[in-house]
Structures are given as C-alpha cells and as structure tokens.
Amino acid sequence: MASSLYCLKFVYLLSFLSTIHLVAVPSFSFVQPLCHGHERSYLLQFKESFAIINNKSISFDPSAYPKVASWTLEGNNSDCCSWDGVECDKSNGHVIGLDLNSSYLYGSINSSSSLFNLVHLQRLNLADNHFNHSQIPSTVSNLSKLTYLNLTNSTFSGQIPLELSQLSQMSSLDLSYNHLEIKNPSLGRLVENLTCLENLDLSLVSIISIVPNILANLSSLTSLRLYDCKLHGEFPVGIFKLPNLRVLNVRKNKGLTGYLPDFQWKSPLEEMILANTSFSGKLPASVGNLGSLTEIDMRRCNFSGLIPSSLGNLTNLNYLDLSLNTFEGHIPSSFGNLIxxxxxxxxxxxxxxxxxxxxxxxxxLTHLFLYYNHLSGQIPFGLMNLTKLSSLGLAGNHFAGEIPSSIFNLENLEALDLSANNFAGVVEFDKFVKLRKLTSLHLSDCGVSLIINETSDNTTLTKFQNLGLGSCNLSKFPNYLANQDELKWLHLATNNIHGQVPEWFWNVSKENLEVIDLSENFLTSLGQYPVPLPWTRLAILDITSNRLQGSLPIPSFSTLEYHVSNNSFTGKISELICNMSSLQVLDLSINNLSGSLPQCLHNFGDSLLILDLRRNTFEGSIPQTWTNGSKLLMINFSQNKFQGLLPRSLAKCIMLKALDFSNNQFNDTFPSWLGNLPNLKLLILRSNKLYGPISTHKAKYKFPSLQIFDLSYNSFTGSLPLKFFQYSNSSRFDSASHLTYIEVNSSFIVQNSFQNYLWNLQYSYPMIMTNKGVVTDYKKVQEFFIALDFSSNRFDGDILESIGNLNLKGLCLLNLSNNILIGHIPQSLKNLVNLESLDLSQNKLFGEIPQQLTQLTFLESFNVSHNHLVGPIPQGKQFNTFPSNSFEGNPRLCGSPLTKKCESSEVSLPSPTTPEESKDLGSPFQFGWKIVLIGYGFGLVVGVIIGQVVSARNHDWLIKTFGMRKLVRRLI
Structure with missing residues (x-):
C-alpha cells in the first residue's frame, strides 16, 4: 500500500507543477515551443540506424506503416514535435513520448544508440518491429523517467538486463513475445524496485523459475501476464489478493502448481487465465464472489470435484472454459443465469x-462445447433459442433419440459435431446443407443412417472444410464430393462403400485436403490414380482394412501418416515413397507386398516414429541405413522372408521402444549391440535361424529397460541370458496401479478460421507370443508386463538359484521349455510373486518340485512335463488347479493330479535322478522342433495384456488391424 501511495503522490506532484506553470503563463496566446535541436538530431540518428522494410515478416499488423517516413528536415517539417509517433512536453518542448509501434523498423540496436540520449522520455513503444535478435541495451537505464515501455513482438533476444530494475517510476512494462530470458538477475530482483508497476507482461520470456513472492507486494498491479514462461513450483496465493488486480494470465506453464483460495474479499479480478498449468483441487464455492469476472480459462489443468453452482452468480462472464479437467457431476442449471x-x-x-x-x-452464446463427457438423454429442444450459435460440439457422449429438428433452425452454425453418440433414425443430408454457413460437419459413429439425395441442387451450394461421415451406413461415394474444392478433412471410414474409387475423387480439393480416411470399407480398386497422389497438402492417408489390390499408391510428399494395412496390395515398394521426407507413420502391414526394401529408407529416418511391415513377403536383407538422430520408436519386421544379418545400424536408434524381427530367416548371432538402447522395452527374435551363445558378462551391453524378451525357436546355446536383468531398472516393475500401454501417440491439427480439429493416433504395439502353450496375438501390451520366452533353443546348464533375486519381481510369463537344462528347479522362483505362467517342460531337470512354488498365488499355468523329476507333486492353492498333462513324462513323479500314488518312502525321502542317469533319457530336440500345444485351459490373464488367443494352426489370427489403433477426432 505504501508503494501505491508513493506512485499516487508522484502523479499528484506532476499535476501540481503543471498547474503552477499554467498560472505563470502571460495573458497572450500560448505558443508551443519547438523541439530541441539536439533531440531532433538524436531522433534522426535513430531513424538512420534502421532499414524500413514493408514485409509481413517484420510486422503482422495490417495497419502498419513506416512512421519515421515523416521524420525529415525538408520544407517546414523541422519541428520534431510534429513528427509521426513523437510526443513533446507542451511546456518545454522535450521529447517525452515515442510511439513507433508497427513501423516496419528492421535492424539491430545497441547501447550506443542515440535513442538512449532522449533522457526526458516517459513513454516508449517499439512493439511489432524487427530488431534482429538484439539484446535490450543496458543503457535503457539512462531513461530514468520512463513510466511506459512496450517492446512486445520486436525480435529481441538474450538476457533482460538488470539495469531495467533501476527504472523505479515504471508503471507498464511489456517485453512479451520475444526470445528473451531471465536468469541473472532473477525475476524477483528485476521487479523488486519497480514498486509502481501496474502492468507487467513477460509472456514467452524464458524465466524457468518459481514465481517470486515479491509479486504479491506490488499493490498497484492491475495486470500480470506470465504466459508460457516455463514457470514451476507453487503459485503464491497472495497474488490473488492484490487489491487492484484485474488480469491474471499464467497460461501454459505446465510445471506451475497451485490452488484457488477461499475468495472472502472484494476483488476487481476480471480475467483469470490458468489454462495449461498444474493447478489442482476443487473450485471453491466462493469463486462466485468474484462478481467482476468476465473470463475464466482453466483448460487443461488438474481441477476435480463438482462444478460449483455459485458460478451462476458471475453474471458478467462472457468466456468460461473448464475443459480437459476431471470435473464430475451435473452441469449446474445456474449456468442459465450467465446471460x-x-x-x-x-x-x-x-x-x-x-x-x-x-x-x-x-x-x-456463440460457442458451446460439451464433447467427450458422459452426458446422456436427448438434446433439449430449447437449444433452438441459441440463434447466435456458430459452433456446437457434443461428440463422445451418450446422447440418444433422434437428432432434434431444432438444430436445423440454428442458421448461424458453422461447425457441428455430433459424432460418437447413440442417436437413432435416418437423417437427410439436405437438412444440414440448408444451414448455409455450415462448413464443418461431423456425424461419424453417431448412430444415424445418412440419406444423401444426389439429385438435390443443395449439394452443390455448400462448401465444406470438414466432413466426418464415418459409420453413417453409406453404400457409395457421395457424388456431391465432386463439387467440393475447400475440403480439408474427409472421413468416410467404416461404411459399406464397395467397389472402385470413382475417378472424379482424385480431383476433390486437390489444394486443400489434409486428412483422408477411407478405412474399413469394401473398396477393391483405386482405379487409375495419379502418381503421386494429387493432394499437395495431404498429411494423413488412411485406407486400412479394405480389399484393395494392385500396387501401392504413392501419397503426396507432404504426408505425415500413411496407413494401408490389411489390404491385398502386391509388388515392391516404389523408391518414390522415400520422397516423403516428413513421414512419421508408415504402416504397410498385412498385405502381399514383396521384394527387397528400398535403400533410401534413411530419407525419412529423422521424422519416422513407426515402421510396420509385418505379415508381407518381403525378402533380402534390411538396408543398413539408420542414422544417428533417428526418432524411430517402434519397428515391426515380423512374418516376412528377410534373410542375412540383423541390421547393425539400428543401434543408432536410441529412442526405440519395441523391435520385432520374428518369423523371418535371419541368420546371425545375438544382437548384443542393441544392449545400449536406453528405452528398448520389447525385443522379439522368435522363429529365425539365430545361433550361438549369448554372452552376458560384457557390462557395456545392459538392456536397461528390457521387459519383453522372446528368443524362442532359434538355435541359441550356452547358459540362459538372465543376467541382462541385473542391470534393469526395477522401479518400473513395482507398481501396476495405472493401465498404460506400450504405444506411440501422434497428432495432427487441421486449422480452420472458426475452430481447429485434432487427429490423434494411439498406436498400440501388437505382438505374438506363446502363452500357456497357445500362440497368442496381443493387440496391446501393458507397460508393466514382463515376459521371458527362451523356449525351443539349445540352452544348457542349470537354472541358477539367483533367478529369483534378479530385477524380475513383476515377471508374468517365463518359458524355458524345450531346451537342454539340467539341475534342480530353483526354490527362489517363489520370489516371482506376479508369475502367471511357468513352462519348464521338455528339459532334463531332476529332483523334486519345490513345495515353495505353492506361494505363487497368481500362477495359472504350470508345465514341467517331460523332465526327470521325482517325488510328490506339491499340493494346495494353485497346484490343485493344474491338469495331469502338466506333469506327464516324469515317470517318478507321484501324487494328484497323477494317478500314481506316492509311497511312504517317496514322500519322506525322494530319490532324485542324477545327471548321469538323465543322459540316457534323450534330448527334447527329438520332438522335431514342433510347437507342443498342451491341452490345459488358459483362464484369465489378470488384466496385464489385452489379447486374442488363437491356435498355432489358425492362420487368420490377424484379420483386422484397425483394432490396434484408437483414433480420436475432436474440436479443440
């Protein structure tokens, strides 16, 4: 309060001195003095230090013009007080104001600039120019009388000088939208002397610190804008209590935490913008006391609980955004008061x-967005009263009944999204077309069948930008599309469209289309399509799950995602595909493509996130083209005919999470060179011709994140490679409290003048693994799931007792079957408390089955058949559920579920088979490398993997791939 009184006293003093001066003026007419010659010279020097460039890169203001053009000594223009943008003190002629906002100034500015000789300046506005990444000169402190400084959007860079803090009379400081930073001094030191501040705008200044408490002492502050400053820590609650604060904007500081206080004081707050922060907690009912509020933006925070009905008291509100939080309960009916x-x-x-x-x-109301909640019932007929509504988003709820006819009375609608609901009935497309301003229409998966009258004249009148008509029971391409040339988004997925794509389709919106989704139809041919495809701005092409034949279409080179999975395309991949230098997703899986891969795959190595080539007939070696800087996260080469060596260059793809080489003909040793990939969670080498021992003593190959490791059906030898897991990060196995999957998320925003739309791809990595004796196709793999399959190799030696002491606490599946393992079953397996499936069958194990294994309470499948085990089978708990074929082929085992009863001597003193005796009992490889499908049931998979279980003889286990992708399309 003291600083506020000081600022007021300073203003009153200036007013008083001005009054005294006016009293002293003689009775003759007042003549304004000319500007001082030295100040005129300083202005001209300042002008000459810049170029004047009329260009949008210099100024985005359509009203911009070069104000300094009037600064000249020619004619009668020598009085600088008359120059554009220059303000002089009427009493003494000194330059006190300089407003060069949006003046097309281009060039650098430094400490020797003549500008800083204008020591009488009180107001300086250089906003919206281009100062060529100059630093703010430290000599700005020469302008000691400065009360107003605006440098917004003027391409300044570097550290904000401490000398700014010497301008103690500053009331308005705007340094926003530059490339500035505050490190030394800190924000607290910068503002500690600026006690008269009323307006502070540091938006986009890189501060990277906490919000200093000293801001809560600036009692004159009316506006505080700290948008996107990389702030963190807890926001000082005292700032909410500033007596004059009208605008608070800390948007887009995700590290910034805080909560809303109990507003039991009178506040002039008009704008409260906390969007994209980590503010949390509930909205207090007392927020309804902030009667001056006109804008509340709490989008994408961590608020929860009920929305207080007291918000209905804020009758001055014109903007309310509570989206992307976890609010629950009903929408308060008191919102009807917010007129x-x-x-x-x-x-x-x-x-x-x-x-x-x-x-x-x-x-x-002009914008109403309620999408992706759990709202139900019918859309109220009263919505027809909202005649100013331009955007209505109700997608992703449970609305039912027919689409109300009142919607078709909203003549100002530009965007309507009813997708993903439970509506019913038949709707004529003409009704939407009659909404003349409608340019964005989304009806996908909303439950209605759409009738399109192809003879209607209306279909040629409306120019759409976004059309979402997926799952609308369409049987053919709507002919009205042929007249559309402004389309950006076209979604016709999951309809009943058969046959060939019409030839006119290749001319639709060639200069505008960004998203095309024709997936899950019955298309058989693309017809005579251009090469490459004609859409110059295409970002997403999805023709997944059709019946398309012929060679692969080549999309435009701007494409980011290319999905053609689950079709019948044939032939080789054209070298032209490598011109897509921005490609992020390439999914060619489940086709009949053949030949070798193009050598130019590295062309999109810097952008590609997902490469899925599984289930084709590609052959030859994989090109050694991967380079440092690759962003690849998931690669699937499985179920092809690749040969030769595994590609060593993949060791450079340090972001890899999942890599699948399974069911090919690779002939190589174990790829220990992948062991330094820090994020590799899933490595599947199943069913190849890999051979040799796997050395685990080299500390430089640690596989620190590996959790799904499948080496089955190869010819690996030596001891089991379990020691990889002594280096692993065990913390990831400790908690399974949240269900997240090994997946990649990518998104693309289609921008429109009225509203943006988001395409979001969630690609969940699929895999095939033998679980409980059955080949299982997993569509999703949870992050915490851990599985080891070393079966059907030639591993020998003991299963070390240390297996239970490695970082395998979360292990769910362990398959060591069909090897040449000897020795006892380790008692330490009891420590693998999450184990669901344990297969040790077809080895040369001897001794008893440890009674301690009954402690594995999650164990659903247990197989020790065809070994040399002796003695009684443990009884109780899970062991009472295992069938007899889990123990067959061990003639000296006894007890339930086998028919052989245990004799008293066997119970009291078992006689294990010796290693020498076991040599005569044959090798498991005499089974001819067959997959042995044990006939036990596979039960519940305890929620760790969502999968579809099929037999090894069933070749149709991957009929559909669209199930591994979840597409979310919404207004943003």
Missing part, C-alpha cells in the same frame, strides 16, 4: 446427466 456468456467449453471432463434446459437462456 452475457458467449463461449462455454466444458469438454473432456467426467460430467454426467443431461444438458440443463436453462442453457436455452444463453442467447448470446
């Missing part, structure tokens, strides 16, 4: 119930 509201965004929460009928009172 000035024009923007209401409650999407992506946990809200339920119906839309309150009182929302029909919000006649000023």
């Amino acid at each position: 000035k509201l024009s923007f209401l965004h409650l999407a992506e929460n946990e809200l339920n119930g119906t839309i309150p009928f009182k929302l029909a009172n919000l006649t000023q």
Whole structure:
C-alpha cells in the first residue's frame, strides 16, 4: 500500500507543477515551443540506424506503416514535435513520448544508440518491429523517467538486463513475445524496485523459475501476464489478493502448481487465465464472489470435484472454459443465469446427466462445447433459442433419440459435431446443407443412417472444410464430393462403400485436403490414380482394412501418416515413397507386398516414429541405413522372408521402444549391440535361424529397460541370458496401479478460421507370443508386463538359484521349455510373486518340485512335463488347479493330479535322478522342433495384456488391424 501511495503522490506532484506553470503563463496566446535541436538530431540518428522494410515478416499488423517516413528536415517539417509517433512536453518542448509501434523498423540496436540520449522520455513503444535478435541495451537505464515501455513482438533476444530494475517510476512494462530470458538477475530482483508497476507482461520470456513472492507486494498491479514462461513450483496465493488486480494470465506453464483460495474479499479480478498449468483441487464455492469476472480459462489443468453452482452468480462472464479437467457431476442449471456468456467449453471432463434446459437462456452464446463427457438423454429442444450459435460440439457422449429438428433452425452454425453418440433414425443430408454457413460437419459413429439425395441442387451450394461421415451406413461415394474444392478433412471410414474409387475423387480439393480416411470399407480398386497422389497438402492417408489390390499408391510428399494395412496390395515398394521426407507413420502391414526394401529408407529416418511391415513377403536383407538422430520408436519386421544379418545400424536408434524381427530367416548371432538402447522395452527374435551363445558378462551391453524378451525357436546355446536383468531398472516393475500401454501417440491439427480439429493416433504395439502353450496375438501390451520366452533353443546348464533375486519381481510369463537344462528347479522362483505362467517342460531337470512354488498365488499355468523329476507333486492353492498333462513324462513323479500314488518312502525321502542317469533319457530336440500345444485351459490373464488367443494352426489370427489403433477426432 505504501508503494501505491508513493506512485499516487508522484502523479499528484506532476499535476501540481503543471498547474503552477499554467498560472505563470502571460495573458497572450500560448505558443508551443519547438523541439530541441539536439533531440531532433538524436531522433534522426535513430531513424538512420534502421532499414524500413514493408514485409509481413517484420510486422503482422495490417495497419502498419513506416512512421519515421515523416521524420525529415525538408520544407517546414523541422519541428520534431510534429513528427509521426513523437510526443513533446507542451511546456518545454522535450521529447517525452515515442510511439513507433508497427513501423516496419528492421535492424539491430545497441547501447550506443542515440535513442538512449532522449533522457526526458516517459513513454516508449517499439512493439511489432524487427530488431534482429538484439539484446535490450543496458543503457535503457539512462531513461530514468520512463513510466511506459512496450517492446512486445520486436525480435529481441538474450538476457533482460538488470539495469531495467533501476527504472523505479515504471508503471507498464511489456517485453512479451520475444526470445528473451531471465536468469541473472532473477525475476524477483528485476521487479523488486519497480514498486509502481501496474502492468507487467513477460509472456514467452524464458524465466524457468518459481514465481517470486515479491509479486504479491506490488499493490498497484492491475495486470500480470506470465504466459508460457516455463514457470514451476507453487503459485503464491497472495497474488490473488492484490487489491487492484484485474488480469491474471499464467497460461501454459505446465510445471506451475497451485490452488484457488477461499475468495472472502472484494476483488476487481476480471480475467483469470490458468489454462495449461498444474493447478489442482476443487473450485471453491466462493469463486462466485468474484462478481467482476468476465473470463475464466482453466483448460487443461488438474481441477476435480463438482462444478460449483455459485458460478451462476458471475453474471458478467462472457468466456468460461473448464475443459480437459476431471470435473464430475451435473452441469449446474445456474449456468442459465450467465446471460452475457458467449463461449462455454466444458469438454473432456467426467460430467454426467443431461444438458440443463436453462442453457436455452444463453442467447448470446456463440460457442458451446460439451464433447467427450458422459452426458446422456436427448438434446433439449430449447437449444433452438441459441440463434447466435456458430459452433456446437457434443461428440463422445451418450446422447440418444433422434437428432432434434431444432438444430436445423440454428442458421448461424458453422461447425457441428455430433459424432460418437447413440442417436437413432435416418437423417437427410439436405437438412444440414440448408444451414448455409455450415462448413464443418461431423456425424461419424453417431448412430444415424445418412440419406444423401444426389439429385438435390443443395449439394452443390455448400462448401465444406470438414466432413466426418464415418459409420453413417453409406453404400457409395457421395457424388456431391465432386463439387467440393475447400475440403480439408474427409472421413468416410467404416461404411459399406464397395467397389472402385470413382475417378472424379482424385480431383476433390486437390489444394486443400489434409486428412483422408477411407478405412474399413469394401473398396477393391483405386482405379487409375495419379502418381503421386494429387493432394499437395495431404498429411494423413488412411485406407486400412479394405480389399484393395494392385500396387501401392504413392501419397503426396507432404504426408505425415500413411496407413494401408490389411489390404491385398502386391509388388515392391516404389523408391518414390522415400520422397516423403516428413513421414512419421508408415504402416504397410498385412498385405502381399514383396521384394527387397528400398535403400533410401534413411530419407525419412529423422521424422519416422513407426515402421510396420509385418505379415508381407518381403525378402533380402534390411538396408543398413539408420542414422544417428533417428526418432524411430517402434519397428515391426515380423512374418516376412528377410534373410542375412540383423541390421547393425539400428543401434543408432536410441529412442526405440519395441523391435520385432520374428518369423523371418535371419541368420546371425545375438544382437548384443542393441544392449545400449536406453528405452528398448520389447525385443522379439522368435522363429529365425539365430545361433550361438549369448554372452552376458560384457557390462557395456545392459538392456536397461528390457521387459519383453522372446528368443524362442532359434538355435541359441550356452547358459540362459538372465543376467541382462541385473542391470534393469526395477522401479518400473513395482507398481501396476495405472493401465498404460506400450504405444506411440501422434497428432495432427487441421486449422480452420472458426475452430481447429485434432487427429490423434494411439498406436498400440501388437505382438505374438506363446502363452500357456497357445500362440497368442496381443493387440496391446501393458507397460508393466514382463515376459521371458527362451523356449525351443539349445540352452544348457542349470537354472541358477539367483533367478529369483534378479530385477524380475513383476515377471508374468517365463518359458524355458524345450531346451537342454539340467539341475534342480530353483526354490527362489517363489520370489516371482506376479508369475502367471511357468513352462519348464521338455528339459532334463531332476529332483523334486519345490513345495515353495505353492506361494505363487497368481500362477495359472504350470508345465514341467517331460523332465526327470521325482517325488510328490506339491499340493494346495494353485497346484490343485493344474491338469495331469502338466506333469506327464516324469515317470517318478507321484501324487494328484497323477494317478500314481506316492509311497511312504517317496514322500519322506525322494530319490532324485542324477545327471548321469538323465543322459540316457534323450534330448527334447527329438520332438522335431514342433510347437507342443498342451491341452490345459488358459483362464484369465489378470488384466496385464489385452489379447486374442488363437491356435498355432489358425492362420487368420490377424484379420483386422484397425483394432490396434484408437483414433480420436475432436474440436479443440
């Protein structure tokens, strides 16, 4: 308060001195003095230090013009006080104001600039120019009378000088939208002397610190904008209590935490913008006391609980965004009191119930977004009162009944999204077309069947930008598309469209289309398509799960995602595909493609995230083209005919999470060179011609994140490679409290003038693994799932007792079957407390089955058949559920479930088979490398993997691939 009084006293003093001066003026007419010659010279020097460039890269303001063009000594223009942008003190002629906002100035500025000789300056505005990444000169402190400084969006860079803190009379400081940083001094030191500050805008300044408590002492502060400053730590609650604060904007500081206080004081706060931070907790009911609020933006925070009905008291609100939180309960009917509201965004929460009928009172509403909640019931007929509505987003709820006819009375609608609901009935497309302003329509998966009258004249009138008509029971390509030239988004997936793509389709919106999704139809041919495809801005092409034949189409070189999985394409991959230098997802899986891979795969190595080539007939070696800097996260080469060596260059792909070489003809040793990949979770080498021992003593190959490791059906020898797991990060196995999957998320935003749409791909990595004797196709793999399959190799030696002491606490599946292992079954296996499946069959193990294994309470499948085990089978708990064929082929085992009863001598003193005796009992490899399918049931998989179980003889286990991708399309 003291600093506020000081600032007021300073203003009153200036006013008083001005009054005294006016009293002293003689009675003759007042003549304004000319500007001082030295200040005129300083201005001209300042002008000459810059180029004047009329270019949008210099200024984005359409009203910009070169103000300094009037600065000249020609004619009668020598009075600098008359120059554009220059303000002089009327009493003494000194330059006190300089407004060169949006003046096309280009060039550098330094400490010797003549600008800083204008020591009487009180107001300086250089916003929206281009100062060529100059630093703010330290000589700005020469301008000691400065009260207003605006340098926003002027391409300044570097550290903000401490000398700014000497400008103690500053009331408004705007350094936003540059490339500035505050490191030394800190933000606290910078503002500690600026006690008169009313407006502080440091948006996009890189601060990377906590918000200093000293800001809560700036009692004159009316506006605080710290947008996207990389702030972290807890936000000082005292800032909310500043007596004059009207605007608070700390948006897009994800590391910034905080909570809303109990607002039991009078506050002039008008804008509270906390979006994209980590503020959390509940909204206090006292927020309804902030009666001056006109804007609340809490989008993408961590708020929860009920939305307080007291928000309905804020009758001055015109903007309310609570989206992307976890609010629950009903939408308060008190929202019907917010009659000035024009923007209401409650999407992506946990809200339920119906839309309150009182929302029909919000006649000023232009944007209403409720998508991706749990709302139900019918859309209220009263929405027809919202005649100003331009965007209505109700997608991803449980709305039912017919689409109300009242929607077709909203003549100002530009965007309508009803997708992913439970509507019913048949709707004529003409009704939507009659909404003349409608350019974005999304009806995909909303439950209705769409009738398109191809003879209607209306279909040629409306120019759409976004059309989502997936799952609308369409049987052919709508002919009205032929007249569309402004389309950016076209979604026709999951319909009943048969036959050939019409030839006119290749001319649709060639200069605008960015997203095309024709997946899950019955298309058989693309016809005579151009090479490459004609859409110059295409980012997403998805023709997955059709019946398309012929050679692969080549999309435009701008493509980011290319999905053609589950078709019948044949032939080789054209070298032209490598011109897609920005490609992020390449999914060619489940086709009949053949030949060798193009050598130019490295062309998109810097951008590619997903490469899926599984289930084709590719052959030859994989090109050694991967380079440092690769962003590849998932690679699937499985079920082809690749030969030769594994590609060593993959060791450079340090971001890899999943790598599958299975079911090929690779002939190589173990790829220990992959052991330094820090993120590799899944490595599948199943069913190849890999051979030799696997050395685990080399400390430089640690596989620190490996959790799914399948070496089955190869010719590896030597001891079991279990020691890889002594280096692993065991913390990832400790908790399974949240269900996340090994997946990649990529997104693309289609921008429109009224609203943006998001394409979001969640690619969950699929795999095939033998679980409980059955070949299993897993569509998703959970992050915490751990599985080891070393079966059907030539591993020998003991299963070390130390297996139970490695970082394998979360191990769910362990398969060591069909090897040449000897020795006892380790008692330490009891420590693998999450084990669900244990297969030690077809080895040369001897001795008893440890009684301690009954402690494995999650064990659903246990197989020790065809060994040399002796003595009684443990009884109790899970062991009472295992069938007899889990123990067959061990003639000296006894007890339930076998028919052989244990004699008293066997119970009290078992006689294990010696290693010498076991030599005569044959090798498991006499079984001819067959997959032995044990006939036990596989039961529940305890929630760790979502999969479809099929027999090894079933070749149709991957009929559909669209199930591994979850596409979310929504308004943002």
